[in-house]
Amino acid sequence: MKLRRLILALAALLAVSVFAPAPVLAVEPDEVLADPLLEARARELSKDLRCLVCRNESIDESNAELARDLRLLLRERLLAGDSDREAMAFIVDRYGEYVLLRPTASGANWLLWAAAPLMLLAALVIAVFYLRGRARAPKAAEQGLSAEEQERLRKILED
Amino acid sequence: MITELGHFALILAFMIAIVQAVIPLIGAHKRWPGWMAVAEPAAQAQFLFTAFAFGALTWAFITSDFSLKLVTLNSHSAKPLLYKISGTWGNHEGSMLLWVLIVALFGAMASVFGGGLPPTLKARVLAVQAAIGVAFYAFILFTSNPFLRLTVPPFDGQDLNPLLQDPGLAFHPPFLYLGYVGLSMTFSFAVAALIEGRIDAAWGRWVRPWTLAAWIFLTIGIGLGSWWAYYELGWGGFWFWDPVENASFMPWLLAAALLHSAIVVEKREALKSWTILLAILAFGFSLIGTFIVRSGIITSVHAFANDPERGVFILFILAFFTGGALTLFAARAQAMEAKGVFGVVSRESALVANNILLAVSCFVVFFGTVWPIVAEMVFARKLSVGPPFFNSAFTPFMVVLGLIMPVGAMLPWKRGRIGRTAWQLRYVFVLAVSLGVLAWALQTGKSALGPVGLFLGSWMVFGALADLWLRSGKTGRLQRMLRLPRADWGKAVAHGGLGITIFAIAGLTAWEQEDIRVARIGEPFDVGAFTLVLKDVSREQGPNYFSSKGRVEVTRNGRPEALLFPEKRDYPVARMPTTEAAIDYRVARDLYVVLGDQQADGSWTMRTYIKPLANWIWGGSILMALGGLLSLSDRRFRVAAGARKSPSAGVPAE
Numbered sequence: 001m002k003l004r005r006l007i008l009a010l011a012a013l014l015a016v017s018v019f020a021p022a023p024v025l026a027v028e029p030d031e032v033l034a035d036p037l038l039e040a041r042a043r044e045l046s047k048d049l050r051c052l053v054c055r056n057e058s059i060d061e062s063n064a065e066l067a068r069d070l071r072l073l074l075r076e077r078l079l080a081g082d083s084d085r086e087a088m089a090f091i092v093d094r095y096g097e098y099v100l101l102r103p104t105a106s107g108a109n110w111l112l113w114a115a116a117p118l119m120l121l122a123a124l125v126i127a128v129f130y131l132r133g134r135a136r137a138p139k140a141a142e143q144g145l146s147a148e149e150q151e152r153l154r155k156i157l158e159d
Numbered sequence: 160m161i162t163e164l165g166h167f168a169l170i171l172a173f174m175i176a177i178v179q180a181v182i183p184l185i186g187a188h189k190r191w192p193g194w195m196a197v198a199e200p201a202a203q204a205q206f207l208f209t210a211f212a213f214g215a216l217t218w219a220f221i222t223s224d225f226s227l228k229l230v231t232l233n234s235h236s237a238k239p240l241l242y243k244i245s246g247t248w249g250n251h252e253g254s255m256l257l258w259v260l261i262v263a264l265f266g267a268m269a270s271v272f273g274g275g276l277p278p279t280l281k282a283r284v285l286a287v288q289a290a291i292g293v294a295f296y297a298f299i300l301f302t303s304n305p306f307l308r309l310t311v312p313p314f315d316g317q318d319l320n321p322l323l324q325d326p327g328l329a330f331h332p333p334f335l336y337l338g339y340v341g342l343s344m345t346f347s348f349a350v351a352a353l354i355e356g357r358i359d360a361a362w363g364r365w366v367r368p369w370t371l372a373a374w375i376f377l378t379i380g381i382g383l384g385s386w387w388a389y390y391e392l393g394w395g396g397f398w399f400w401d402p403v404e405n406a407s408f409m410p411w412l413l414a415a416a417l418l419h420s421a422i423v424v425e426k427r428e429a430l431k432s433w434t435i436l437l438a439i440l441a442f443g444f445s446l447i448g449t450f451i452v453r454s455g456i457i458t459s460v461h462a463f464a465n466d467p468e469r470g471v472f473i474l475f476i477l478a479f480f481t482g483g484a485l486t487l488f489a490a491r492a493q494a495m496e497a498k499g500v501f502g503v504v505s506r507e508s509a510l511v512a513n514n515i516l517l518a519v520s521c522f523v524v525f526f527g528t529v530w531p532i533v534a535e536m537v538f539a540r541k542l543s544v545g546p547p548f549f550n551s552a553f554t555p556f557m558v559v560l561g562l563i564m565p566v567g568a569m570l571p572w573k574r575g576r577i578g579r580t581a582w583q584l585r586y587v588f589v590l591a592v593s594l595g596v597l598a599w600a601l602q603t604g605k606s607a608l609g610p611v612g613l614f615l616g617s618w619m620v621f622g623a624l625a626d627l628w629l630r631s632g633k634t635g636r637l638q639r640m641l642r643l644p645r646a647d648w649g650k651a652v653a654h655g656g657l658g659i660t661i662f663a664i665a666g667l668t669a670w671e672q673e674d675i676r677v678a679r680i681g682e683p684f685d686v687g688a689f690t691l692v693l694k695d696v697s698r699e700q701g702p703n704y705f706s707s708k709g710r711v712e713v714t715r716n717g718r719p720e721a722l723l724f725p726e727k728r729d730y731p732v733a734r735m736p737t738t739e740a741a742i743d744y745r746v747a748r749d750l751y752v753v754l755g756d757q758q759a760d761g762s763w764t765m766r767t768y769i770k771p772l773a774n775w776i777w778g779g780s781i782l783m784a785l786g787g788l789l790s791l792s793d794r795r796f797r798v799a800a801g802a803r804k805s806p807s808a809g810v811p812a813e
Contacts, residue, residue: 029764047547050543055401056402097541097542098541098543099543100542101543102545102547102548103542109540112526112527113552116520116552116556120519124515131501131508132503134500134501135500135502
């Protein structure tokens with residue numbers, strides 16, 4: 001039991017340290033493409049690609065070996081004349097959609113993308129009904145405290 | 160010995176909390192004053208015992224008592240004193256102890272400052288607060304006990320994660336917890352009011368200071384965390400939409416919504432059931448945050464412990480409190496009919512709009528955070544939801560919020576006319592548009608982000624100023640402005656702060672410049688308007704690390720601008736390297752220099768950023784917190800908190 005707990009604690013410590021960004025830079029100087037336009041495109045695209053061995057880091061920010069490989073692969077595709085879409089499709093084909101930080105709207109994912117507008121719409125409808133109800137509410141509701149409330153108010157004012 | 164005393168004190172606090180959770184509740188139900196009165200001394204004693212337990216643990220860290228397992232795992236004798244102390248909460252067990260300490264602290268504060276509360280409500284609030292405490296004492300004592308000893312103590316500890324050895328992060332968790340747990344107080348008030356069966360203006364007024372306090376702490380905590388990420392993680396990112404960040408951001412959004420809806424309850428006796436629901440959800444999201452951080456269900460960059468057993472326990476706590484409160488809510492909500500009557504165009508409606516935007520945006524963040532799990536469990540798809548999604552799904556809400564804020568903040572209560580209020584803001588609008596156009600004309604790129612950010616930011620900042628200006632009448636304006644209630648100033652400062660933060664984020668994102676290169680020693684290179692030279696790199700030794708320290712001279716048009724020392728550190732005990740970026744902070748921009756690896760030929764890779772407006776992000780956050788503080792210090796709340804000094808404690812006729 002003791003040992004198990006110790007192992008768990010060590011695992012916890014590891015969990016903390018796994019994400020440690022090593023001091024090496026993310027994009028290394030030797031990766032940068034000579035064509036600034038192409039490089040800018042590569043940088044933009046890398047922000048949407050996940051470093052597969054990291055926790056929630058894009059390959060643009062990550063310094064893991066695998067992220068570097070992906071960055072190089074992406075640049076290779078761009079140099080070969082791929083469009084942004086083709087280059088991304090090439091990478092998704094090989095690494096799965098897990099690699100995309102901006103999920104596609106395909107399949108059930110439409111729910112994710114539609115969630116914000118749907119919720120907003122629902123909230124607006126509810127709010128409009130509520131507000132119209134408030135505007136029409138009988139004036140009587142507003143006046144008059146109950147006897148009990150009058151008494152409390154008097155007490156508060158006395159204090 | 161002290162450790163055992165601390166352990167014992169924690170168990171005692173647990174027992175007291177059980178008593179405090181049960182006796183006053185029965186007392187309030189049966190109207191027995193003696194039983195209700197148990198709550199106050201119990202709350203204070205519980206706090207004192209927990210504080211002693213926490214002190215004992217801190218002492219063990221300060222004296223490097225490696226017979227404690229927790230100290231061994233998270234400390235080292237060579238660590239600087241500040242980080243020995245902050246190491247107390249730099250781990251799962253210690254941070255839970257801090258968490259429960261704050262639960263007890265808020266309970267004790269409510270018992271001290273809650274003089275004006277009706278006795279039954281007070282007893283119930285303290286009982287509910289204690290019930291939350293009970294759950295977490297049990298969690299600590301049964302699954303995460305910080306006071307466990309080792310049979311064979313080692314000679315030295317394994318050191319704290321070096322990333323956590325930083326002043327920014329030393330104080331980040333306490334503030335965050337003060338915020339999370341501060342929301343437990345509003346939760347307790349909400350549940351107590353549901354049990355009590357009455358919610359009125361007075362309730363809104365009692366609950367608002369606690370919400371405000373929690374929101375201020377969350378603002379500071381989140382600000383500190385993002386500032387730390389900015390200077391420590393080595394590429395100057397300040398927000399990553401990481402699950403754990405989202406976990407703190409969601410309660411912040413809901414606390415902000417609650418803050419505003421409680422105003423409507425207080426002033427107009429409307430939105431009552433919605434406010435109660437928000438109070439329950441806000442604390443619910445705090446608990447979800449705890450669950451996310453500690454269960455390991457969502458992989459995140461700063462998850463604490465990947466222990467399913469603990470996760471299940473927290474899930475149980477979450478289900479019990481939010482589930483219980485929501486059931487109670489369902490049973491009692493219809494009893495809370497609204498009283499205030501108001502038109503569709505009114506301050507009340509503007510606050511409803513504010514609540515919709517904040518609540519829905521919180522929901523969007525929540526949806527994005529949990530979607531990977533849902534997709535994997537339900538649709539068997541392994542996918543990621545990252546910053547690009549959040550940026551595009553969340554930002555529109557903040558833009559709309561910023562657009563309507565100045566108008567909504569100036570609309571009169573009950574019934575207003577949009578045209579009239581908008582006309583009052585015409586100069587502000589023209590000014591904001593011209594600033595935006597100016598930025599568009601001056602910038603080199605064709606991105607709309609910066610100019611739109613400047614427009615929105617100045618619209619919000621000058622809108623807040625115009626509100627103060629217009630409120631101060633026609634003559635002797637400045638004196639009158641200074642004499643406005645602090646709550647009005649607080650509102651303007653907080654709203655302006657949000658405007659500044661929004662502008663800064665847009666500006667930084669749009670106008671940042673980056674340079675990556677291999678720098679030869681002594682060979683100058685240009686980045687933007689600056690010329691940088693890496694003079695040399697020296698080996699240095701810190702208290703518990705080694706470091707390669709570069710010396711970078713920065714000049715601008717031949718004039719010296721700054722001397723920077725970017726570092727690469729290696730912590731041998733924790734076996735972890737870190738980067739220490741060197742930053743030249745200025746008002747308009749930060750110059751951010753990172754030292755990379757040494758190349759075979761002796762040169763070094765270097766990354767240089769010019770980050771315009773970086774400080775403004777946190778300047779805006781500080782203003783938001785300051786605005787909250789100003790409101791909190793308003794005389795009306797001190798009356799509300801029970802000081803009973805003012806004769807005008809009734810509902811203000813605003």
